[in-house]
Amino acid sequence: KTADKNVGGHYTSKDKVTGHAHKKERPCDICPRQGKCVPKVQCPAHVRPHSYNPECHLETVGLLGVCCFTGSGHAAESELKFRAAASVTADDVKSAHHQSRQKFEQWMSRADKLLQHKDVVINETAPSFAHHLSVMTLDKRADTLGRGGLLNLFAAQELKSRQAISDDQLSLGLTEHTDGPFCPPPIPCSTPASRYRSIGGECNNPVHPSWGAIHTGYERLLPPDYSDGTWAMRASTIGLPLPSARTVSERLILDGSHQSPTLNLMFMQFGQFIAHDTTAGVMFTIGNGSAISCCSGDGQAFLPIELQHWACAPITADPNDDFYGQFHHQCLNFLRTQLAPASDCSVGYAKQMNGATHFPDLSHLYGNSEEKVSQLRAPGGVLNTFNDFGRELPPLTDRKECLASKDGAACFESGDSHGNQIISLTVLHTIWTREHNRVARALARLNPGWGEDTIFMETRRILQAEYQHIIYNEFLPLLIGRKLIQAFNLSPSPVYSQLGSYDPNVNPSLTAEFATAAMRFGHSVVDSNIEIPDAKTGGVYETISIPEVMFQPSRLRLKQFLDRLLTGLAYQSMQTVDPFVTEGLTRYLFHGGNPFGLDLASINIQRGRDYGVRSYNEYRRLIGLEPYVDFKQFPPSAAQRLSSVYTSPEDIDLWVGGLLEEEVEGGVVGPTFASILADQFLRIKRGDRYFYEHGPEVNPGAFTPSQLAEIKKVTMSRIICDNRDGIELFAQPPNAFLRGNLPGNEAVPCESLLIPSMDLSRFKEI
Numbered sequence: 001k002t003a004d005k006n007v008g009g010h011y012t013s014k015d016k017v018t019g020h021a022h023k024k025e026r027p028c029d030i031c032p033r034q035g036k037c038v039p040k041v042q043c044p045a046h047v048r049p050h051s052y053n054p055e056c057h058l059e060t061v062g063l064l065g066v067c068c069f070t071g072s073g074h075a076a077e078s079e080l081k082f083r084a085a086a087s088v089t090a091d092d093v094k095s096a097h098h099q100s101r102q103k104f105e106q107w108m109s110r111a112d113k114l115l116q117h118k119d120v121v122i123n124e125t126a127p128s129f130a131h132h133l134s135v136m137t138l139d140k141r142a143d144t145l146g147r148g149g150l151l152n153l154f155a156a157q158e159l160k161s162r163q164a165i166s167d168d169q170l171s172l173g174l175t176e177h178t179d180g181p182f183c184p185p186p187i188p189c190s191t192p193a194s195r196y197r198s199i200g201g202e203c204n205n206p207v208h209p210s211w212g213a214i215h216t217g218y219e220r221l222l223p224p225d226y227s228d229g230t231w232a233m234r235a236s237t238i239g240l241p242l243p244s245a246r247t248v249s250e251r252l253i254l255d256g257s258h259q260s261p262t263l264n265l266m267f268m269q270f271g272q273f274i275a276h277d278t279t280a281g282v283m284f285t286i287g288n289g290s291a292i293s294c295c296s297g298d299g300q301a302f303l304p305i306e307l308q309h310w311a312c313a314p315i316t317a318d319p320n321d322d323f324y325g326q327f328h329h330q331c332l333n334f335l336r337t338q339l340a341p342a343s344d345c346s347v348g349y350a351k352q353m354n355g356a357t358h359f360p361d362l363s364h365l366y367g368n369s370e371e372k373v374s375q376l377r378a379p380g381g382v383l384n385t386f387n388d389f390g391r392e393l394p395p396l397t398d399r400k401e402c403l404a405s406k407d408g409a410a411c412f413e414s415g416d417s418h419g420n421q422i423i424s425l426t427v428l429h430t431i432w433t434r435e436h437n438r439v440a441r442a443l444a445r446l447n448p449g450w451g452e453d454t455i456f457m458e459t460r461r462i463l464q465a466e467y468q469h470i471i472y473n474e475f476l477p478l479l480i481g482r483k484l485i486q487a488f489n490l491s492p493s494p495v496y497s498q499l500g501s502y503d504p505n506v507n508p509s510l511t512a513e514f515a516t517a518a519m520r521f522g523h524s525v526v527d528s529n530i531e532i533p534d535a536k537t538g539g540v541y542e543t544i545s546i547p548e549v550m551f552q553p554s555r556l557r558l559k560q561f562l563d564r565l566l567t568g569l570a571y572q573s574m575q576t577v578d579p580f581v582t583e584g585l586t587r588y589l590f591h592g593g594n595p596f597g598l599d600l601a602s603i604n605i606q607r608g609r610d611y612g613v614r615s616y617n618e619y620r621r622l623i624g625l626e627p628y629v630d631f632k633q634f635p636p637s638a639a640q641r642l643s644s645v646y647t648s649p650e651d652i653d654l655w656v657g658g659l660l661e662e663e664v665e666g667g668v669v670g671p672t673f674a675s676i677l678a679d680q681f682l683r684i685k686r687g688d689r690y691f692y693e694h695g696p697e698v699n700p701g702a703f704t705p706s707q708l709a710e711i712k713k714v715t716m717s718r719i720i721c722d723n724r725d726g727i728e729l730f731a732q733p734p735n736a737f738l739r740g741n742l743p744g745n746e747a748v749p750c751e752s753l754l755i756p757s758m759d760l761s762r763f764k765e766i
């Protein structure tokens with residue numbers, strides 16, 4: 001990231017925010033009323049008015065938690081369930097269904113009419129088209145469910161306007177006995193349960209088969225802050241519109257380079273790989289999946305209101321905007337996220353739709369539907385590849401995904417629709433594809449009696465386990481620090497996870513806060529350039545500016561490129577988590593042939609408001625930090641910048657506040673993001689029956705203890721070593737996420753025992 005003269009001034013190291021814990025009475029040693037002492041983020045009830053949740057000492061780690069009495073549900077759930085919608089009459093429901101259908105028809109016919117105007121569909125050379133490609137789905141099942149999501153929302157709005165359900169009932173999700181006009185089809189689960197995870201994540205929990213499945217809604221830590229209580233974007237605390245997301249981005253998110261002293265770009269890249277596996281909000285489209293434009297021209301103005309699709313929430317850029325001003329752009333395109341109907345058909349506030357399975361299960365490698373998986377598979381239980389003069393790459397695709405129009409431009413297939421978003425991501429897709437084929441071929445040799453389906457599914461099961469082990473064993477401790485790993489019990493166990501680690505009452509679904517803010521910490525750690533090393537000279541062979549390799553992965557076909565990039569990612573520092581984000585993302589994102597691109601920072605901010613995510617202060621309260629009551633409590637330059645855009649500290653967007661925090665000890669993110677991340681990674685461990693470490697008493701696909709011991713030898717460096725081309729990469733630092741020149745992490749030959757291998761003979765069937 002380079003210093004930007006236009007923004008005037010810089011943050012200093014003093015500008016980071018530190019938290020002060022709540023001062024309360026003496027913490028309990030043992031919780032009363034059989035309450036359980038948990039980290040505060042896991043007991044959102046404690047921030048509700050009149051709640052009783054005394055503080056307590058968390059075992060072993062010296063941190064304070066709260067005594068919790070509300071079980072392991074998300075925030076939206078509550079001990080007050082018995083109050084459920086008793087006041088709703090049959091008449092109310094009938095009218096709500098009727099009104100909902102009518103409104104739905106009106107909205108759809110309005111959208112259909114818009115199709116006649118050419119301005120309403122984005123042209124394929126615009127940066128927003130690539131954004132559309134990043135957030136769209138080709139999966140037709142999303143359409144039907146998305147429509148159902150809207151129908152049920154409209155019904156909730158009607159019940160609210162008839163005062164049949166209260167704001168409280170809405171915000172706490174106490175409406176489960178209020179059926180909407182749309183019911184998602186029931187999900188049949190086989191008994192006994194399959195040994196393999198389903199492709200779409202269904203039936204992980206037989207009592208709640210939709211939990212964690214594709215096309216279901218994001219859950220929440222705190223009830224949403226929609227300005228109308230149901231779906232309208234968040235407003236300021238005094239009810240006025242919030243400052244434009246672009247203004248916030250322009251003033252607060254600066255361009256500047258601050259390198260992490262220890263972590264490398266592979267850490268960044270693996271983070272995005274996890275993000276794409278677990279979260280992919282599905283945007284509204286028009287007609288047959290076309291990209292909607294909310295602005296006229298390149299963004300000179302908003303389309304007149306009668307031409308704006310109802311899913312439009314374009315962002316205003318000031319005429320004097322530091323960057324967009326020169327292009328006279330005052331409208332930045334933005335589309336809202338589709339809604340998912342609740343699996344129990346109940347109505348309620350809007351929940352956005354996840355187009356990925358919520359579990360870390362490599363769904364972006366294998367695909368989320370049976371149809372997609374069969375397209376990606378090749379005979380013999382392997383994944384399809386493109387043999388590029390002896391090098392195995394993911395298959396070439398003719399999808400419109402890649403911007404490069406040059407002859408010979410390549411674009412690669414993946415299980416999702418955005419594997420080509422940046423070339424280093426495509427490289428990760430490549431090495432995991434090769435890992436599948438490596439393991440599948442070995443299993444076929446060891447087990448000659450196995451059919452190709454068994455080989456495929458067994459290999460997938462092993463890969464999912466290797467990948468989960470890397471996340472929990474290597475990635476998470478560096479992300480949130482050892483203390484939180486301990487407090488949340490996130491470390492791998494010696495063999496199987498402890499009894500009780502799987503909890504069928506935990507909903508593994510991603511939280512809106514994780515998807516729109518905490519996991520987007522990653523946008524701050526991206527560097528403006530990727531440096532490709534030259535093995536011969538030890539210098540830099542090529543410095544690539546990142547927008548040049550977004551949806552343009554052709555370089556991957558160059559013989560040495562994959563090895564060189566993997567080496568580069570190991571040695572180049574990632575950036576620190578702070579309010580500095582490279583202009584490659586905040587000005588030139590997906591610019592293609594245009595002199596301007598998109599601003600991902602303002603998209604993140606607007607996305608948080610789209611999901612109704614509450615303001616930063618509310619999450620400080622949730623995790624037990626004092627909220628800010630005055631901008632002056634921030635260090636001077638942050639205070640000045642914040643007060644120049646927000647009216648009150650209560651309005652600060654979560655993604656922005658989170659980036660301003662000082663990192664937790666041993667981690668890279670501040671306490672608020674760290675808590676949200678820890679909570680999420682615990683949910684997708686405790687609420688995942690197929691989690692690789694869970695033993696046979698709960699897990700239908702459990703490994704034997706000796707197989708699990710082999711899986712636990714796997715490191716990211718082993719995956720890299722086993723799947724490189726071996727043309728220029730012969731040595732690899734043992735820890736793939738720490739810089740290769742850190743003392744103690746110097747590269748060793750790929751054959752070294754410091755990069756252990758799993759013994760696949762343990763997977764020979766006896």
Ligand code: HEM
Pocket residue numbers: 131134135268269270271272275279280281282421422514515516519520521522523526550589600603604607
């Ligand atoms: C390398 C360059 C990257 C690019 C070009 C990029 C681009 C994008 C784009 C265009 C979106 C969709 C924004 C929206 O419409 O809301 C997005 C979402 C997201 N990104 Fe990135 N990103 C990058 C790196 C990362 C990294 C390193 C991480 C994490 C470590 C990350 C985490 C996320 C998450 C969690 C989302 C939300 C996904 C969803 O729920 O839909 N990204 N990114």
Ligand SMILES: [Ca+2]
Pocket residue numbers: 277278356357358359360361362363364
């Ligand atoms: Ca997934």
